[in-house]
Amino acid sequence: MTGPIITRFRKLYGTDPEVIARAPGRIEFIGNHTDYNGGPVLGAAISREVWVALARRPGQPRRFSSGETGTVVSLPPDRVERASGSASWTNYSVGMLAVFAQMGLVVPAGFDLLTMADLPIGAGLSSSAALELASGLAFLEAAGQDLPRGDLVRAARRAENEFVGVPVGILDQAVSGFGRAGHLVHIDCRGPMFSTVPVPLGCALWIFNTHTKHALSDGLYARRHGECLEAARALGVTLLAEATQEGLASARPRMSEAAYRRARHIIGECARVAETVRLLGSGDLAGVGRLLCESHASSRDWFENSTPELDFLVESLAASPGVHGARLSGGGFGGAVMALASSGFGASEADRVAAAYAARFKSDPLLLRAETAEGASLILGLAGS
Ligand code: GLA
Numbered sequence: 001m002t003g004p005i006i007t008r009f010r011k012l013y014g015t016d017p018e019v020i021a022r023a024p025g026r027i028e029f030i031g032n033h034t035d036y037n038g039g040p041v042l043g044a045a046i047s048r049e050v051w052v053a054l055a056r057r058p059g060q061p062r063r064f065s066s067g068e069t070g071t072v073v074s075l076p077p078d079r080v081e082r083a084s085g086s087a088s089w090t091n092y093s094v095g096m097l098a099v100f101a102q103m104g105l106v107v108p109a110g111f112d113l114l115t116m117a118d119l120p121i122g123a124g125l126s127s128s129a130a131l132e133l134a135s136g137l138a139f140l141e142a143a144g145q146d147l148p149r150g151d152l153v154r155a156a157r158r159a160e161n162e163f164v165g166v167p168v169g170i171l172d173q174a175v176s177g178f179g180r181a182g183h184l185v186h187i188d189c190r191g192p193m194f195s196t197v198p199v200p201l202g203c204a205l206w207i208f209n210t211h212t213k214h215a216l217s218d219g220l221y222a223r224r225h226g227e228c229l230e231a232a233r234a235l236g237v238t239l240l241a242e243a244t245q246e247g248l249a250s251a252r253p254r255m256s257e258a259a260y261r262r263a264r265h266i267i268g269e270c271a272r273v274a275e276t277v278r279l280l281g282s283g284d285l286a287g288v289g290r291l292l293c294e295s296h297a298s299s300r301d302w303f304e305n306s307t308p309e310l311d312f313l314v315e316s317l318a319a320s321p322g323v324h325g326a327r328l329s330g331g332g333f334g335g336a337v338m339a340l341a342s343s344g345f346g347a348s349e350a351d352r353v354a355a356a357y358a359a360r361f362k363s364d365p366l367l368l369r370a371e372t373a374e375g376a377s378l379i380l381g382l383a384g385s
Pocket of ligand 1: 124
């Protein structure tokens with residue numbers, strides 16, 4: 001992508017970029033909505049990514065353009081403002097400037113910025129977190145600064161929570177920041193603490209995106225977040241990851257039905273993530289696959305964030321030879337399903353599942369065989385490297 005982004009940057013702004021950074025999208029492997037409940041989660045960075053190219057223009061406006069829209073959004077060099085409508089994609093970048101400034105870091109004043117992606121946007125693969133991470137790295141380099149990776153990841157989550165205004169956990173940013181080829185990123189969200197777990201050899205990760213609405217920002221995600229906090233309060237814990245199924249059973253009479261159901265999912269899901277890590281270590285892929293399917297059933301029945309489209313894909317995939325297991329991946333309420341498969345499940349088998357989906361829902365799912373990838377990095381620095 002370096003060639004195309006430089007060419008486009010020159011055409012758009014009439015100069016070369018000084019800095020280029022990249023950040024990958026992610027799959028949520030298992031751990032649905034555990035992150036903001038202080039639980040564990042496993043994700044994989046994938047080789048579809050977002051690129052950010054930047055050239056400094058001190059004293060001039062901050063100009064933003066994306067390969068998606070092709071238009072240029074111009075903002076003053078001395079303040080950060082939340083954008084709306086067709087310019088709202090800039091909030092993920094501008095949010096990083098806002099958080100960096102609050103952290104006491106120097107932020108570049110005027111600049112030209114262009115972003116391009118081969119990661120489908122709005123497909124439940126965290127293009128927004130990738131844009132935050134790539135923008136953050138570009139801004140740090142442009143101002144001659146560095147930040148430990150954990151701090152960058154936390155800053156990106158803050159940008160999304162405080163500037164964009166969605167109460168997400170740290171999964172997307174951490175996986176985009178700490179991804180490693182051939183590995184899953186394991187996050188213990190209490191610390192948070194980040195580590196990696198090898199993906200067993202011979203496994204493939206498939207993504208089927210339903211193109212149905214991924215409703216993170218229209219309130220359903222925030223409502224689930226609120227119900228989890230309500231459940232934690234009723235259980236007398238700070239975060240649901242500290243609760244047990246026994247404690248939940250005895251607190252049930254004093255909880256709302258919604259709070260009970262959400263807690264039931266989260267407590268079970270935290271245990272499933274821990275068990276998945278153990279089974280990955282012993283190479284028990286059938287066992288991991290079972291846990292993936294159980295995770296989906298729990299999201300569907302207790303967390304109530306699945307949809308008929310996601311359920312159809314999970315059921316079709318789970319019944320396909322060579323698939324160990326499948327589940328919805330990400331916030332839910334639409335979006336994507338991921339499957340863990342052996343080499344016995346290939347492109348023609350995936351096409352069959354996609355065709356059955358298209359026959360039922362009159363729309364083709366987006367189909368990807370995902371390769372795991374390295375976390376966000378700088379491609380071109382001020383020193384020209
Ligand atoms: C979205 C959020 C994450 C996480 C998942 C659900 O991807 O951005 O923080 O909560 O949903 O597990």
